[in-house]
Amino acid sequence: MAWPGLCFCIITRHIEPLRNRETLSAHSPHPTPHLQLAEAKAPKTNCRARRYNGRLSHSPLINLESPPKKGLLMMKLTVIPGDGIGPEIMAQVIRVLKHVNAPFEYEEHVAGEIALQNLGDLLPHSTIESINKNKLAIKGPTTTPVGGGHKSINVTMRQKFDLYANVRPVRSLPGVKCIWPDINLTIVRENTEDLYAGIERMVDEGTAESIKRISRKGSERIARYAYDLAQKTGRSQVAIVHKANIMKMTDGLFLKTAQEIGWQYPNITTKDVIVDNACMQLVMKPQQFDVIVTENLYGDILSDLCAGLIGGLGVVPGANIGDKAAIFEAVHGSAPDIAGQNKANPTALLQSAVMMLQHVSETAKADAIMKALIEALADVNARTGDLGGKGTTVSFTDAIIQKLG
Ligand code: NAI
Numbered sequence: 001m002a003w004p005g006l007c008f009c010i011i012t013r014h015i016e017p018l019r020n021r022e023t024l025s026a027h028s029p030h031p032t033p034h035l036q037l038a039e040a041k042a043p044k045t046n047c048r049a050r051r052y053n054g055r056l057s058h059s060p061l062i063n064l065e066s067p068p069k070k071g072l073l074m075m076k077l078t079v080i081p082g083d084g085i086g087p088e089i090m091a092q093v094i095r096v097l098k099h100v101n102a103p104f105e106y107e108e109h110v111a112g113e114i115a116l117q118n119l120g121d122l123l124p125h126s127t128i129e130s131i132n133k134n135k136l137a138i139k140g141p142t143t144t145p146v147g148g149g150h151k152s153i154n155v156t157m158r159q160k161f162d163l164y165a166n167v168r169p170v171r172s173l174p175g176v177k178c179i180w181p182d183i184n185l186t187i188v189r190e191n192t193e194d195l196y197a198g199i200e201r202m203v204d205e206g207t208a209e210s211i212k213r214i215s216r217k218g219s220e221r222i223a224r225y226a227y228d229l230a231q232k233t234g235r236s237q238v239a240i241v242h243k244a245n246i247m248k249m250t251d252g253l254f255l256k257t258a259q260e261i262g263w264q265y266p267n268i269t270t271k272d273v274i275v276d277n278a279c280m281q282l283v284m285k286p287q288q289f290d291v292i293v294t295e296n297l298y299g300d301i302l303s304d305l306c307a308g309l310i311g312g313l314g315v316v317p318g319a320n321i322g323d324k325a326a327i328f329e330a331v332h333g334s335a336p337d338i339a340g341q342n343k344a345n346p347t348a349l350l351q352s353a354v355m356m357l358q359h360v361s362e363t364a365k366a367d368a369i370m371k372a373l374i375e376a377l378a379d380v381n382a383r384t385g386d387l388g389g390k391g392t393t394v395s396f397t398d399a400i401i402q403k404l405g
Contacts, residue, residue, distance in 0.1 A: 189299025
């Protein structure tokens, strides 16, 4: 099997992940006493909103209290539990990060429906400020109503922080039953343009339209990111996935721009694949893909398709990278059907945390977590029900922590 563990493709090229590092004295310079309210081990799914003097406030869902470790360079990390299963899996991921003494000072902030319900704002100013300041965040999934209601908080955050590269490593994990046991590819999805820009209108009562916006600048930077990533991680091929045969202007611009960037990387083979064919090829022979660079909508769909090939949505991590911030989150959504039942698989979010540790050069801790995770996944009694196991969210995390020693 080609999969050697999560070998990481996150490039820190434009980021300043260490800028918010600071040496801790006995106490954090930014104490967060409100973080001590909740417990980590038991899954929490209900936001404990409180009303003080007529104002809504939000009690944290997760125990983020983390005593400063002497001699460790600490980074501030914005933690957004999210909606649905988000708080349950985030609590477990934080447990693991704390267990390995990851050098983070955790700041919990809300976003999504939980924030709307309790603070009256989908993306509160305090959350934005925290991400702007820390430049590093881990986020649980947030719920978006279908066919109406508020705009996706993910799309909003990606646009607000200009997180233009969505990186999703898709690799078969040992012990996880899947269609293909030897997949090792990375999807690099443009994250700010395309139909996801949210430019929609009703033309008349019976007609709606959505504008697909693709720019040369957006195409250039995502293509460069993908080729750089391929080069730095020893990949030999980039596949540009598009539908330029039909959308000659928008996808035509994306394809042409990405190809031009590709010419600057003579050691990397470029191929272009029409998106419908790419879907079939991925199902039939995914091993032929190495790095895929594609537009926003195609990348979203291909990610879920690929997740299905390696065991489901519960196992695919992701990172949203921009020049000024990085937000790590799983590919899956808030899974309302299993929220609050201690059934959710924390693997994808934990792997996203592993990507984050790689991103801040904490490779040893990242490797240790990945090793423990793979060992735990191999145990049918440990892994969660979505992977055919008997474990729960909490007991699976217990097993990972036990493997970590
Ligand atoms: P979903 O990913 O939440 O769920 C699809 C299926 O996969 C469900 O059967 C669910 O139980 C299962 N599943 C997902 N994650 C799982 C996990 N960790 N462990 C075990 N099973 C898991 O997709 P769906 O139902 O289309 O979306 C639900 C909500 O999530 C929507 O409001 C959607 O907009 C939102 N969403 C949010 C994302 C984000 O915040 N990054 C990404 C995708 C969807």
